[in-house]
Amino acid sequence: MSILINNVLLNHEIVDILIEGNKIVKVEKNIDAVVDTLIDGTDKAVIPGLINAHTHAAMTLFRGFADDMKLEAWLSEKIWPNEANLTEEYVYWGTRLACLEMIKSGTTLFHDMYWHTDPTIQAVIDSGIRGVISSVLFDSSSEEQGAALRQVALETLKKQHLNNRIQISIGPHAIYTNSRSMLQWAKKTADENNLLIHIHLSETKTEVENAKSLLGCTPVEYLEKIGILGENVVAAHCVWLTDHDLELLAKRDVKVVHNPASNMKLSSGISFRYNDLKAAGLTIGLGTDGCSSSNNLDMIEAMKLASLLSKASSEDPTSMSVQETMNLATVNGAKIFNINAGRVEVGCLADLCLVDLKRPDMVPNHNFLSNLIYSSNGSCVDTMICDGQVVMDHRQVKDEQQILEQAALCAEKLFYKS
Amino acid sequence: MSILINNVLLNHEIVDILIEGNKIVKVEKNIDAVVDTLIDGTDKAVIPGLINAHTHAAMTLFRGFADDMKLEAWLSEKIWPNEANLTEEYVYWGTRLACLEMIKSGTTLFHDMYWHTDPTIQAVIDSGIRGVISSVLFDSSSEEQGAALRQVALETLKKQHLNNRIQISIGPHAIYTNSRSMLQWAKKTADENNLLIHIHLSETKTEVENAKSLLGCTPVEYLEKIGILGENVVAAHCVWLTDHDLELLAKRDVKVVHNPASNMKLSSGISFRYNDLKAAGLTIGLGTDGCSSSNNLDMIEAMKLASLLSKASSEDPTSMSVQETMNLATVNGAKIFNINAGRVEVGCLADLCLVDLKRPDMVPNHNFLSNLIYSSNGSCVDTMICDGQVVMDHRQVKDEQQILEQAALCAEKLFYKS
Numbered sequence: 001m002s003i004l005i006n007n008v009l010l011n012h013e014i015v016d017i018l019i020e021g022n023k024i025v026k027v028e029k030n031i032d033a034v035v036d037t038l039i040d041g042t043d044k045a046v047i048p049g050l051i052n053a054h055t056h057a058a059m060t061l062f063r064g065f066a067d068d069m070k071l072e073a074w075l076s077e078k079i080w081p082n083e084a085n086l087t088e089e090y091v092y093w094g095t096r097l098a099c100l101e102m103i104k105s106g107t108t109l110f111h112d113m114y115w116h117t118d119p120t121i122q123a124v125i126d127s128g129i130r131g132v133i134s135s136v137l138f139d140s141s142s143e144e145q146g147a148a149l150r151q152v153a154l155e156t157l158k159k160q161h162l163n164n165r166i167q168i169s170i171g172p173h174a175i176y177t178n179s180r181s182m183l184q185w186a187k188k189t190a191d192e193n194n195l196l197i198h199i200h201l202s203e204t205k206t207e208v209e210n211a212k213s214l215l216g217c218t219p220v221e222y223l224e225k226i227g228i229l230g231e232n233v234v235a236a237h238c239v240w241l242t243d244h245d246l247e248l249l250a251k252r253d254v255k256v257v258h259n260p261a262s263n264m265k266l267s268s269g270i271s272f273r274y275n276d277l278k279a280a281g282l283t284i285g286l287g288t289d290g291c292s293s294s295n296n297l298d299m300i301e302a303m304k305l306a307s308l309l310s311k312a313s314s315e316d317p318t319s320m321s322v323q324e325t326m327n328l329a330t331v332n333g334a335k336i337f338n339i340n341a342g343r344v345e346v347g348c349l350a351d352l353c354l355v356d357l358k359r360p361d362m363v364p365n366h367n368f369l370s371n372l373i374y375s376s377n378g379s380c381v382d383t384m385i386c387d388g389q390v391v392m393d394h395r396q397v398k399d400e401q402q403i404l405e406q407a408a409l410c411a412e413k414l415f416y417k418s
Numbered sequence: 419m420s421i422l423i424n425n426v427l428l429n430h431e432i433v434d435i436l437i438e439g440n441k442i443v444k445v446e447k448n449i450d451a452v453v454d455t456l457i458d459g460t461d462k463a464v465i466p467g468l469i470n471a472h473t474h475a476a477m478t479l480f481r482g483f484a485d486d487m488k489l490e491a492w493l494s495e496k497i498w499p500n501e502a503n504l505t506e507e508y509v510y511w512g513t514r515l516a517c518l519e520m521i522k523s524g525t526t527l528f529h530d531m532y533w534h535t536d537p538t539i540q541a542v543i544d545s546g547i548r549g550v551i552s553s554v555l556f557d558s559s560s561e562e563q564g565a566a567l568r569q570v571a572l573e574t575l576k577k578q579h580l581n582n583r584i585q586i587s588i589g590p591h592a593i594y595t596n597s598r599s600m601l602q603w604a605k606k607t608a609d610e611n612n613l614l615i616h617i618h619l620s621e622t623k624t625e626v627e628n629a630k631s632l633l634g635c636t637p638v639e640y641l642e643k644i645g646i647l648g649e650n651v652v653a654a655h656c657v658w659l660t661d662h663d664l665e666l667l668a669k670r671d672v673k674v675v676h677n678p679a680s681n682m683k684l685s686s687g688i689s690f691r692y693n694d695l696k697a698a699g700l701t702i703g704l705g706t707d708g709c710s711s712s713n714n715l716d717m718i719e720a721m722k723l724a725s726l727l728s729k730a731s732s733e734d735p736t737s738m739s740v741q742e743t744m745n746l747a748t749v750n751g752a753k754i755f756n757i758n759a760g761r762v763e764v765g766c767l768a769d770l771c772l773v774d775l776k777r778p779d780m781v782p783n784h785n786f787l788s789n790l791i792y793s794s795n796g797s798c799v800d801t802m803i804c805d806g807q808v809v810m811d812h813r814q815v816k817d818e819q820q821i822l823e824q825a826a827l828c829a830e831k832l833f834y835k836s
Contacts, residue, residue, distance in 0.1 A: 060782075063793055064789050064792065067740055067785070067788050068729075069735060101778035261726065263730070264726035264729060266729075267732070267735040267737075269733075295789070295792040296794070298795070301795065305726070311684075311685045317488055317489065317492075317683065318487065321485075321486040358822060360518045360522055361714050363481075366483045366833070367482040370713065375481055375482065377795040400778075404776060404781050407781055411784070412782070
């Protein structure tokens with residue numbers, strides 16, 4: 001399979017892009033090649049596929065089900081009781097809906113943590129994008145549940161080489177939902193299998209206060225003490241970091257994922273220390289979190305929120321410039337998941353999007369990246385290629401109507417008929 | 419002209435809507451009527467046209483021209499020197515672009531403050547939506563400029579009855595750019611002609627600190643002292659209010675406009691006291707501000723930002739619920755501009771939008787308003803009716819390509835060829 005994209009804006013130049021197999025093989029002017037698929041890039045800009053470094057994909061089914069609530073009541077009354085009724089069918093269609101939404105807003109890879117990894121993996125394969133899938137681990141409710149979830153994680157692990165668009169990671173939910181031995185099991189399993197660990201960390205003030213009172217230290221210090229921190233740890237949120245936490249994260253080269261929408265909507269906190277984390281040399285990715293909290297999977301909106309929140313909370317309008325913001329969602333994500341992507345360059349994976357420039361929010365074009373992040377939203381993505389395959393062509397995605405109908409039906413059955 | 423919309427979702431019911439002239443005359447099930455235009459509302463929801471209570475429309479030409487800068491350098495190096503070169507032609511096409519963008523994201527009325535009101539008014543008339551237009555007043559640079567701008571304001575005032583989609587307001591820019599006598603002239607002119615006054619107020623900490631040191635009081639106290647505050651004052655921003663300021667605004671029934679995007683992007687401040695203003699019974703509208711600062715005119719995005727910022731800054735996730743957020747952009751705006759709109763009800767102006775429900779970000783439909791505000795963005799608006807006329811039909815707007823081309827050309831001439 002080969003694709004030639006003609007006359008597309010890349011940075012400040014009009015170029016052609018040649019894709020062979022799943023790689024970008026040429027980026028230059030006037031490429032002459034016989035290809036399977038020719039795409040006209042006129043009035044389009046090309047960007048790398050975006051990387052959503054933290055979400056819970058199938059929670060699309062919970063979109064708009066419970067808003068404007070305090071976190072504790074939201075979790076205990078709305079989320080957990082309904083999650084208990086999830087079936088493989090619901091998770092499959094919830095994840096298909098998530099993938100559809102991500103395709104339509106420019107995301108080619110997402111990092112997931114959820115229940116029922118089999119249908120999640122199948123949905124990613126069927127959708128055409130990439131997923132790094134963690135089976136969630138909890139053992140705070142019972143040791144039996146912990147044992148069962150460890151078993152699911154081990155079964156999931158066997159899927160690591162099922163498809164080149166699938167990676168597996170190990171997903172201990174948080175320090176407050178897992179015993180020390182479970183966290184250490186997760187670390188050992190991840191290290192032995194060369195996998196990432198996906199965990200929520202220092203998301204709320206309550207989490208940090210409870211850790212201090214129950215464990216005598218911050219959540220980050222606790223993970224250091226029990227030997228979990230390391231370069232394969234992907235820590236979502238990290239809103240409430242002390243200076244010492246920051247030193248530990250930097251020393252262990254932990255990967256940090258910022259989730260501005262859910263941090264704001266759930267009032268988790270606005271003081272994500274972007275400038276300090278950057279100064280410490282940490283790799284920072286960007287995520288949307290799940291649709292239950294934030295309520296979409298639009299990484300272009302997430303970029304705007306991240307930049308605006310950084311400027312607002314630091315009282316410095318030069319904080320998180322447009323290029324830095326773009327890096328969070330592209331090159332930094334690629335570094336976290338160790339894939340040769342996040343850039344439109346020869347040798348990189350052919351994961352990219354064509355963005356429509358003939359829209360009011362893209363005019364005038366003084367600065368394309370500024371227009372993309374500050375002015376537009378996911379709807380500007382016209383065409384997506386992932387792993388060398390066209391997954392969206394002029395906003396048409398395979399099976400779209402069926403996915404919308406099936407996901408709506410699953411939500412109906414989950415919440416109102418079970 | 420009559421329009422019948424069939425089978426559309428309004429709140430939680432499927433209804434038909436009959437429009438005659440510029441009014442909604444029936445909202446009920448199964449309307450039987452012979453009409454000029456029949457619109458199929460299947461898989462659509464109807465919402466009132468949104469009201470953008472503070473912007474500078476023609477600043478679309480500045481979109482992306484200068485981001486990530488400190489306010490003072492941004493104004494003095496990038497904005498003011500280029501504004502001096504604006505022509506009537508540039509303002510016309512800049513405003514047409516703004517109206518196009520507003521139509522495509524659901525806004526039927528905007529409150530403008532800018533230079534060159536003649537082409538602004540013409541652009542609003544040609545676009546088919548409503549504008550409340552203030553000619554900006556400044557006299558801090560020179561008394562001659564002040565006199566000239568008063569003259570423009572008086573000429574603009576004569577257009578008050580030119581078209582039923584046009585209102586005029588009086589626009590003294592701010593206390594720090596106008597003398598006491600200019601502010602008092604604005605007040606007298608507005609009162610005598612039954613017009614609104616449009617002013618920036620307590621936008622930045624610097625504005626408040628300077629007022630305290632130069633005038634011995636806060637900006638709000640100063641306007642009270644010199645007799646400006648009143649129910650016809652529309653005060654944009656109001657980020658830095660003291661308790662006494664809040665009492666004065668409430669006592670005088672001043673209308674307040676929240677601009678979350680520009681307050682965040684320019685680091686003006688995050689502490690807009692929404693809950694306190696609401697408790698004091700003040701009417702609060704919502705605005706995008708101009709594209710030079712915030713960088714689009716999407717009121718659906720502005721609603722999400724307002725709600726998320728309120729939850730984040732108050733540390734209360736129940737703050738600014740989805741219905742309250744919708745009110746800011748609809749009924750509150752209608753109250754500020756004294757028009758019978760902001761609701762889809764019999765007797766109201768036929769200013770409304772049909773929103774597409776067959777999109778990933780609208781599925782499942784547990785709560786339509788939540789999906790609209792927290793999940794979607796302006797691109798969900800499929801059809802718009804303003805003043806009883808269809809101004810967008812399945813996302814097709816008259817003259818769209820010409821507007822994009824002409825606006826891009828004007829930006830080119832303004833910044834690079836003058």
